[in-house]
Amino acid sequence: MRKKIxxxxxxxxxWGGDFGIYTFLGLFAAFMVIPMIYTINSAFKPMDEIFxxxxxxxxxxxxxxxxxxxxxxxxxxxxxxxxxxxxxxxITIAGTAGHIIIASMGAFVLSxxxxxxxxxxxxxxxxxxxxxGYVTSIxxxxxxxxxxWVDTVWAVVIPAFAAPMGLFLMKQYMDANIPDVLIEAxxxxxxxxxxxxxxxxxxxxxxxxxxxxxxxxxxxxxxxxSTFIYSEQLKTLPYALGQIAAAGIARAGVAAAVSVVMMIxxxxxxxxxxxxxxxxxxxxGIKD
Amino acid sequence: xxLQRYLARKREFRAYQWKMAKRSKACYLFLxxxxxxxxxxxxxxxxxxxxxxxxxxxxxxxxxxxxxQNYINLLLADDVFLIAVKNTFLLALITGPVGxxxxxxxxxxxxxLPRYIRAIAIVMFYAPSLSANMYLMWAxxxxxxxxxxxxxxLIELNVIQQPITWLTNPQYMMAVVxxxxxxxxxxxxxxxxxxxxxxxxxSMYEAGLIDGIKxxxxxxxxxxxxxxxxxxxxxxxxxxxxxxxxxxxxMALTGFPSTDYATHTVVLxxxxxxxxxxxxxxxxxxxxxxxxTMILCNKLIQKLLRRVGT
Numbered sequence: 001m002r003k004k005i006x007x008x009x010x011x012x013x014x015w016g017g018d019f020g021i022y023t024f025l026g027l028f029a030a031f032m033v034i035p036m037i038y039t040i041n042s043a044f045k046p047m048d049e050i051f052x053x054x055x056x057x058x059x060x061x062x063x064x065x066x067x068x069x070x071x072x073x074x075x076x077x078x079x080x081x082x083x084x085x086x087x088x089x090x091i092t093i094a095g096t097a098g099h100i101i102i103a104s105m106g107a108f109v110l111s112x113x114x115x116x117x118x119x120x121x122x123x124x125x126x127x128x129x130x131x132x133g134y135v136t137s138i139x140x141x142x143x144x145x146x147x148x149w150v151d152t153v154w155a156v157v158i159p160a161f162a163a164p165m166g167l168f169l170m171k172q173y174m175d176a177n178i179p180d181v182l183i184e185a186x187x188x189x190x191x192x193x194x195x196x197x198x199x200x201x202x203x204x205x206x207x208x209x210x211x212x213x214x215x216x217x218x219x220x221x222x223x224x225x226s227t228f229i230y231s232e233q234l235k236t237l238p239y240a241l242g243q244i245a246a247a248g249i250a251r252a253g254v255a256a257a258v259s260v261v262m263m264i265x266x267x268x269x270x271x272x273x274x275x276x277x278x279x280x281x282x283x284x285g286i287k288d
Numbered sequence: 289x290x291l292q293r294y295l296a297r298k299r300e301f302r303a304y305q306w307k308m309a310k311r312s313k314a315c316y317l318f319l320x321x322x323x324x325x326x327x328x329x330x331x332x333x334x335x336x337x338x339x340x341x342x343x344x345x346x347x348x349x350x351x352x353x354x355x356x357q358n359y360i361n362l363l364l365a366d367d368v369f370l371i372a373v374k375n376t377f378l379l380a381l382i383t384g385p386v387g388x389x390x391x392x393x394x395x396x397x398x399x400x401l402p403r404y405i406r407a408i409a410i411v412m413f414y415a416p417s418l419s420a421n422m423y424l425m426w427a428x429x430x431x432x433x434x435x436x437x438x439x440x441x442l443i444e445l446n447v448i449q450q451p452i453t454w455l456t457n458p459q460y461m462m463a464v465v466x467x468x469x470x471x472x473x474x475x476x477x478x479x480x481x482x483x484x485x486x487x488x489x490x491s492m493y494e495a496g497l498i499d500g501i502k503x504x505x506x507x508x509x510x511x512x513x514x515x516x517x518x519x520x521x522x523x524x525x526x527x528x529x530x531x532x533x534x535x536x537x538x539m540a541l542t543g544f545p546s547t548d549y550a551t552h553t554v555v556l557x558x559x560x561x562x563x564x565x566x567x568x569x570x571x572x573x574x575x576x577x578x579x580x581t582m583i584l585c586n587k588l589i590q591k592l593l594r595r596v597g598t
Contacts, residue, residue: 013400013504014503014504017504018400021397021400024393024397025394025397025398025401025409028390028394028413029409029412029413031471032412032413032415032416032471032474033412033415034429035416035422035423035425035426035429035471036415036419036422036425038425038428038429038437039422039425042428051435053434053435053440054434054440054443054444055435055436055437055440057437102321102322102325103322105318105319105321105322106318106319106321106322106323108318109314109315109318109319110319113312113315115308115309115312115315115316116305116306116308116309116312117309118315118319121319121323124331125326126525127583128326128330128331129525129526129529130525130528130529130579130582130583130586131330131334131529132529132532132533132535132555134533134535134555134558134559135337135533135555135558135575135578135579136330136333136334136337136575137559137562137563138333138337138340138562138563138568138571138572138575139332139333139334139336139337139340139572140329140333142336143328143329143332143333143336158325158329159325159329161321161322161325162322162325162326162328162329162330164326164330165476167322167326192314193314193315193318197318215476218417218418218420222420222421238421252428259419259421259422259424259425262419262421263418263419263422266418266419266420267411267415267418267419270411270414270418271411274407274410274411275407277479278410278479278482278483278486279483280483281476281479281480281482281483281484282483282484282486282487284476284480284483284484284519284522285480285484285516285517285518285519285520285521285522286518286521286522286525287517287518287521
């Protein structure tokens with residue numbers, strides 16, 4: 001019996017150390033999820049519990065009032081709720097699909113072929129991982145304005161196609177997971193580049209495109225787009241919900257309900273494809 | 289003579305490259321959609337920003353070239369910018385290294401867990417990044433009146449008699465911003481570290497055991513870290529980026545502009561001039577300085593990481 005337990009444990013591990021690790025992780029995990037737990041609890045609190053003194057962390061008598069209020073408020077607004085939802089769903093799906101296709105095409109040739117300029121291009125993309133939206137926000141607006149995309153959804157969708165993170169992760173994953181011999185063999189059999197890409201490369205890198213999907217959905221689902229979009233019927237869901245939540249202290253419960261609604265999609269997608277994400281991230285290193 | 293040979297060789301090389309480029313037409317076609325969009329939305333803006341930083345530009349009038357005036361004003365005449373620089377470096381120096389090291393510790397410890405608990409732990413630690421706007425909730429927890437949860441707890445425990453205005457008192461504002469930034473700092477870099485740890489060949493550890501490695505710390509330094517250098521690099525790039533780009537958190541929690549500019553950062557200064565005062569040239573100068581600082585930091589980190597495991 002004892003031998004079995006010993007065998008199951010990794011070498012070089014002490015029981016005391018394990019105990020320490022579990023405590024440490026437990027404490028910090030609690031710290032990480034405090035705001036989420038608090039939000040979920042607040043979303044189910046009736047009005048009198050939200051303004052209770054002293055404030056309470058957990059809900060006593062959960063109700064759906066806040067969610068009902070949210071629906072009523074959205075029903076009363078000038079543009080129907082479904083329109084905001086449609087805008088955001090459209091931005092998320094179109095942006096993600098375009099990003100996956102375009103980034104994989106680029107990553108495929110960068111990973112599997114040598115041609116003048118390929119290394120330089122990839123190095124620039126890696127540098128671009130460091131950009132934050134704010135740093136280039138001014139010239140970006142000028143570019144979008146020049147293209148005539150101000151106040152259209154394209155101002156949010158098209159730039160998302162070129163997110164550097166996607167190309168980077170895809171290229172690193174292809175480097176590690178598509179054997180060169182396979183491509184050689186396909187070429188010998190007379191397959192053209194496009195066929196090699198769609199029939200051989202893409203099915204092999206399914207975990208990578210699911211990972212690109214996660215990062216893209218995370219990004220676009222929460223995109224407010226307020227810099228570019230001002231027409232009411234084109235506003236995104238986070239934008240519209242933000243307006244409702246910003247209406248002051250009386251909406252504190254509704255604001256919490258809003259946060260819960262917005263949180264569901266990214267968290268659910270992440271949980272579903274988690275193992276694929278981890279597999280892709282295993283190849284994400286930057287070599288110098 | 290040797291110069292001639294050099295030029296001839298260069299010409300030859302160029303001709304060879306041109307031939308190669310012509311032969312890989314299909315490659316360029318594949319890369320074209322991404323390449324064009326990337327250049328339009330990432331490369332062109334950076335170059336534009338660099339050029340605009342030498343001009344006075346208010347969007348209404350065409351840009352006017354003023355040389356280094358923006359940079360001179362920034363560094364010599366703009367007190368608020370210097371406060372912003374000080375705050376940004378303070379934030380970066382704390383949230384950068386602490387965030388990076390704790391991301392690694394979490395990843396390392398999570399990797400020791402049994403498989404199913406591990407999956408749950410990853411979701412819990414990554415949750416702040418998944419729910420992008422959840423940092424707003426800290427405003428309720430740190431609220432300055434007695435209804436704020438932290439104040440209520442401290443009053444209940446008799447630590448304080450009156451509520452502390454966490455978000456408007458310059459004494460506490462920075463600490464709050466640092467805590468919340470650290471809380472939200474586990475992003476793609478953290479996932480890369482967890483994945484990197486899982487990818488290390490198990491037989492390496494057995495070999496290490498035979499070679500006389502005694503505890504998990506030795507195992508970490510001699511086997512684990514050297515085997516995931518590239519993940520460490522990726523994660524470092526992510527950490528530096530987020531450490532220098534703190535803007536959303538202070539803007540939402542401590543207001544914009546904040547009391548006494550106590551949590552004013554470089555990016556907030558950029559937003560101030562770019563989208564409120566419409567001094568685009570000046571804002572571009574801020575962006576350019578920030579950009580080069582970040583590249584410099586990355587080079588530095590690269591140098592440091594090369595020495596891991598030696």
